[in-house]
Amino acid sequence: MSRWPAPRYGHCLITGASAGIGRAFARALASRAERLTITARRGERLALLAEELEGRHGIAVTPVTCDLLATGAVRDLLGRLEGEVDLLVNNAGFGRFGPLERFPWQDYQQMIRLNVTAMAELTFGVWKSVRARPGRGVIHVASVAGFQPLPGFAVYAATKAFVRSWSLALSAEGRGSGTRVTCLSPGPVATEFGEHARMTFDNPKPFMPVDQVVAAALRGYEAGRREVVPGLVNKVLTWGPRLLPVGVQLALARRFLSTASTSED
Numbered sequence: 001m002s003r004w005p006a007p008r009y010g011h012c013l014i015t016g017a018s019a020g021i022g023r024a025f026a027r028a029l030a031s032r033a034e035r036l037t038i039t040a041r042r043g044e045r046l047a048l049l050a051e052e053l054e055g056r057h058g059i060a061v062t063p064v065t066c067d068l069l070a071t072g073a074v075r076d077l078l079g080r081l082e083g084e085v086d087l088l089v090n091n092a093g094f095g096r097f098g099p100l101e102r103f104p105w106q107d108y109q110q111m112i113r114l115n116v117t118a119m120a121e122l123t124f125g126v127w128k129s130v131r132a133r134p135g136r137g138v139i140h141v142a143s144v145a146g147f148q149p150l151p152g153f154a155v156y157a158a159t160k161a162f163v164r165s166w167s168l169a170l171s172a173e174g175r176g177s178g179t180r181v182t183c184l185s186p187g188p189v190a191t192e193f194g195e196h197a198r199m200t201f202d203n204p205k206p207f208m209p210v211d212q213v214v215a216a217a218l219r220g221y222e223a224g225r226r227e228v229v230p231g232l233v234n235k236v237l238t239w240g241p242r243l244l245p246v247g248v249q250l251a252l253a254r255r256f257l258s259t260a261s262t263s264e265d
């Protein structure tokens with residue numbers, strides 16, 4: 001018998017729900033939850049998604065338009081929530097691809113603020129109440145990029161290393177109270193991520209369908225796994241950094257990313 005209490009899905013909060021992985025989480029959780037709060041900057045997309053999910057599943061879906069980079073945004077978002085959160089899917093994030101000098105500092109600063117600061121502040125903001133009831137939890141969306149330094153993705157990989165480290169530590173803190181913390185580290189997924197990162201792969205890569213990524217994440221969450229890396233190839237990729245000297249890791253990463261091109265805005 002599992003030592004975990006049954007997961008609670010009553011009220012799920014999903015960030016970055018207007019596209020990609022976040023939207024797929026919203027669709028998957030709509031059949032489990034009583035209520036969803038979905039958030040992102042593009043309010044029209046959220047409204048359409050809310051209408052779709054309410055119509056299909058008969059649950060309440062609250063769209064909250066919010067730029068997590070705005071001053072006080074996380075505090076405002078938490079203040080607008082109706083009731084406590086049973087599951088937080090902390091997903092919103094972006095990357096920039098290319099040598100460090102390709103983008104202005106502001107881009108990297110925003111990336112660090114969204115992928116690290118807003119993510120951490122949001123989990124911090126719900127943590128006490130999540131811990132208060134067994135069966136509640138958090139899913140953090142990191143990346144296989146968080147397992148090793150990546151030349152060409154230097155800042156992004158470092159932000160995801162933070163997410164992974166913080167998530168694994170919190171999973172241990174939550175264990176005693178039956179609080180699940182799962183770190184999801186996908187490899188390439190076909191979403192709008194590449195467009196925002198200004199990158200394209202020269203050869204088609206094994207992009208994983210977004211629904212498979214989310215299904216794997218929820219299976220892992222339900223089983224109480226602290227870490228989910230969907231797909232065999234991705235799992236193997238994450239073992240390289242644990243076994244190889246740093247110089248070899250960096251050379252392999254350079255080689256892999258040399259099959260990608262920088263694309264224009």
Ligand SMILES: NC(=O)c1ccc[n+]([C@@H]2O[C@H](COP(=O)([O-])OP(=O)(O)OC[C@H]3O[C@@H](n4cnc5c(N)ncnc54)[C@H](OP(=O)(O)O)[C@@H]3O)[C@@H](O)[C@H]2O)c1
Pocket residue numbers: 015016017018019020021022039040041042043066067068069091092093094095114141142143144185186187188189190191192193194196
């Ligand atoms: N796709 C991949 O290959 C891949 C692989 C590993 C990990 N990941 C991670 O997965 C997560 C989701 O990415 P994705 O692939 O689904 O990319 P995506 O399709 O570009 O979606 C990103 C989401 O984040 C939201 N977002 C971006 N900036 C925001 C801001 N300032 N305030 C609030 N929301 C914001 C976007 O909504 P708005 O633009 O409407 O605000 C959108 O809903 C990210 O953390 C990413 O690092 C992606």
